[in-house]
Amino acid sequence: MKLEDHPTVKKLLDSALPSVPVMPQALDAASLKQMLLEAGADDVGFVEIDRPELDNQRETILSAFPYTKTLISFVVRMNREAIKTPARSVSNLEFHHTGDQVNDIARTVVRLLEDKGIRAMNPAMGFPMEMGEFPDGDKIWIVSHKPVAVAAGLGMMGIHRNIIHPVFGNFILLGV
Numbered sequence: 437m438k439l440e441d442h443p444t445v446k447k448l449l450d451s452a453l454p455s456v457p458v459m460p461q462a463l464d465a466a467s468l469k470q471m472l473l474e475a476g477a478d479d480v481g482f483v484e485i486d487r488p489e490l491d492n493q494r495e496t497i498l499s500a501f502p503y504t505k506t507l508i509s510f511v512v513r514m515n516r517e518a519i520k521t522p523a524r525s526v527s528n529l530e531f532h533h534t535g536d537q538v539n540d541i542a543r544t545v546v547r548l549l550e551d552k553g554i555r556a557m558n559p560a561m562g563f564p565m566e567m568g569e570f571p572d573g574d575k576i577w578i579v580s581h582k583p584v585a586v587a588a589g590l591g592m593m594g595i596h597r598n599i600i601h602p603v604f605g606n607f608i609l610l611g612v
C-alpha cells in the first residue's frame with residue numbers, strides 16, 4: 437500500500453486543517469521587533485543562545501526547547517502609581533494584569549511565528565512549576581528573565597536585584 441492510500445493519511449489530507457508552510461520564511465530583527473511591539477510589548481531585544489551571559493542557563497533552556505537559536509526579551513510597563521501605592525489590592529491587580537499581558541504577548545508571537553513555520557516557545561512570566569528540578573537543581577524555572585533582559589540591552593540589574601529600564605524604570609515586568 438502506498439503511504440497516500442493509508443486511511444489515516446487520506447483522512448488528514450482531506451481534512452480542513454490549516455496548512456503549515458514547509459519552508460520557514462526568513463526573519464529579520466526589525467520585523468520581529470515590530471511584531472512584538474504590535475503585540476503590545478514596550479521594548480524588545482535579542483540574545484543569541486551562544487552568548488556567554490547565558491552560560492549558566494543554556495542547558496535548562498535547551499532541555500525545555502532544543503530548537504532555541506535566539507531569545508526574544510521584552511518588557512511591559514506597569515502603571516507607576518498603582519505600584520507605588522501602599523494599597524496592596526491595587527498593586528497586586530497591576531502585577532497580575534501586567535503579568536497576564538506578558539504571557540499573552542509571548543503566546544501571540546509564538547502563534548504568529550508558528551504560522552510562518554518557525555518553531556518558538558513561550559516560557560511563563562512567573563509561577564514556575566518545574567518541581568522535578570527541586571531540591572537538587574538550582575532553580576525550578578526554565579529561564580531567568582532578568583539576566584536575559586540585561587544581555588538584550590533592556591536595562592541594568594539594580595542593587596535591589598530588580599531590572600531597571602532606562603526609560604520605564606523598574607515599573608516593568610519581563611517576558612522571554
Ligand code: B12
Nearest residue numbers: 531561562564577579580581582596597598599608609610
Ligand atoms: C523565583 C521568583 C520569585 C520568588 C523569589 C524567591 C526568592 N528566593 O526570593 C517569589 C515568588 C518570592 C517572587 C516574588 C516577586 N517577584 Co519574582 N520572580 C521569580 C522568577 C521566577 C525567577 C527569579 C530569577 O530569575 N532568579 C535568577 C537570578 C539571576 O536572579 P537573582 O536576583 O539573583 O535571584 C533571586 C531574586 O531574583 C529573587 N527575586 C525574585 N523576584 C524578585 C523580585 C524583586 C523585586 C526582587 C528584589 C527579588 C526577586 O529570587 C531569586 C532566587 O533567589 C522570575 C521569573 C523568571 N522566570 O525569570 C520572577 C521575577 C524576577 N520576579 C519579579 C517580580 C516583579 C516579583 C515581585 C515584585 C512580584 C510581586 N507581585 O510582588 C515579588 C517581589 C519579591 C521580593 N521583594 O523579593 C519580576 C522582576 C521584574 C524586574 N523588573 O526585574 C520577574 C522577572 C518576573 C517577570 N516576568 O517580570 N519572585
